[in-house]
Amino acid sequence: MSEEWSFRPLIWLAVATFSTGIDGYVLAGLLPAIADDLHVEAALAGQLVSVFALTSALAGPVLGTMTSRWERRGTIGLSLAVFVVGNLIVGLAPNYPVALGGRVVAALGGCLLNAAVTGYVIALTPIRHRGKALSFVLGGWMTATALGVPVGLALGQSSWRFPLILVSVVGTIALIGILLRLPQLHLPAGTLADRLRPLRQPQLLAGLLVTTGILCSSYTCFTYATIILSPAYPGGWVIIVIMFGYGVASMLGNAVTGRLVDRFSALRVLTVVLIGLLVNGILGLVTFAFAPLGVVAVLGLVWFFAAGIGNGGAGVPQQARLGALAPDSAAIVMALNGSAISLGCALGGGLGGVTLAAVPTYGLLGVAAVILAMTLALHLVVARAKVPETV
Known part of the structure; x- marks a missing residue:
């Protein structure tokens, strides 16, 4: 082609x-x-x-x-x-x-x-x-x-x-x-039962939970980004510009990982992205919890835009990995992945709201980091699936 x-x-x-x-x-x-x-x-x-x-x-x-x-x-x-x-x-x-x-x-x-x-x-x-x-x-x-x-x-x-x-x-x-x-x-021709058979794979179901974890962690913070950033950037068009910058960062992450997946394996690229998101989340937590306002104004943006790159970059390797786990059931798997995305967004927004009611704002980053750590651990378990890595 x-x-x-x-x-x-x-x-x-x-x-x-x-x-x-x-x-x-x-x-x-x-x-x-x-x-x-x-x-x-x-x-x-x-x-x-x-x-x-x-x-x-x-x-x-x-x-x-x-x-x-x-x-x-x-x-x-x-x-x-x-x-x-x-x-x-x-x-x-x-x-x-x-x-x-x-x-x-x-x-x-x-x-x-x-x-x-x-x-x-x-x-x-x-x-x-x-x-x-x-x-x-x-x-x-x-x-x-x-x-x-x-x-x-x-x-x-x-x-x-x-x-x-x-x-x-x-x-x-x-x-x-x-x-x-x-x-x-x-x-390719095949019965519906044939197409559904790969869904019995525990690795595939766990892989879908990785999607949910990524989006849950992301939306725990993204849903309340204006509140997190408000001490350093109190609303108005500045926040709109920052949100625009987050979107641009997501586009950059998506473009870069799309090319990396073709050069390396989707599994390796996703592993690096998840580790990067976790490290960035921990550094962001330390910044918002302990740094003075002037430092937060700078490093807070670094955390937010780096999160945009990571969250935007996770989509391609994750979908490619799921596609490799069940190549003959791509339509069904991607529909399930869409549900996993929606579930993660909803859980992240709800969990973020509960967190805000109980702890200071920077606690959102702590919760997101914990979710990311669990997601990374689950991803490493999925990585041990005895499925040939073809993407």
């Missing part, structure tokens, strides 16, 4: 993941406006975010299993169309129940889309290009991480509905490109 054939069609998959990334970040910054317009409390408006994550976590494995034998391009197109329709429903919703229903529809399309896209890239791309291909496609989501907050704030100044319309427009453009430019992909 030539470089041109490998990457040009994948542009449309990157655009699709960009649209899902914007959707994931934009609503959180617009909840007060949504609550006011739909005449509900802010806490109830926040359920528009929660119901998306919950639906994704529960429906992802089911839809991934049901569609595992479908032609992949068609599955991607259908899921993206459902995602677009769901966002249009939310963007045009006259009341809260309709908006909530739209979020459920969008989640059904989004969770299947992410799993189908990753499975497509793993199945279609030769091993020597797989890391770069995953990095390229997931780069759309990472770009959305960097742009989601400022784009959402800018467009949301006029109406919170505009960002949802933007997501639908971008998703529609991606859908047209996918249907016109992406080659079809039929997975």
Whole structure:
């Protein structure tokens, strides 16, 4: 497979993941406006975010299993169309129940889309290009991480509905490109029981828990990043710029590890990333707990951006590793991985809230470091799986 054939069609998959990334970040910054317009409390408006994550976590494995034998391009197109329709429903919703229903529809399309896209890239791309291909496609989501907050704030100044319309427009453009430019992909013949058989592997299930651990540790701090950084950077556009910098750091980590996976093994790259995240978390904890404010203003940013690099860089080697553990069940495995991601995000946000109520702010970094240490230990156990390392 030539470089041109490998990457040009994948542009449309990157655009699709960009649209899902914007959707994931934009609503959180617009909840007060949504609550006011739909005449509900802010806490109830926040359920528009929660119901998306919950639906994704529960429906992802089911839809991934049901569609595992479908032609992949068609599955991607259908899921993206459902995602677009769901966002249009939310963007045009006259009341809260309709908006909530739209979020459920969008989640059904989004969770299947992410799993189908990753499975497509793993199945279609030769091993020597797989890391770069995953990095390229997931780069759309990472770009959305960097742009989601400022784009959402800018467009949301006029109406919170505009960002949802933007997501639908971008998703529609991606859908047209996918249907016109992406080659079809039929997975090897086999029964559904054959595809589900790898899920009996304890190593694979433990590997999915590694995903949950990474995201739980990340969101324990990321959800409350403005609170952690507020002593040195008390709000305003400075925080927005810092969040933008975090997104750029995530993009950098994603790009670097995508190339490293093609040069080394996904297992080794992920091990280095997890060790780096743990060391960075411990240094950050020491900084926020004991350093004077002037030092925190500098080293706090170093910790935050380094975390962005590590969290952004963990995605490609982790997905490549899971794909290697069950190469014939990529669609199902990636759907389960999506659920593991949603579960980790939800657990991290909840655990962070409980931590804030009990200990000083820097305790969030301590909790995140403990979770990372446990995740690293579990990853090392998974690494002993008797499965040939092919990526």
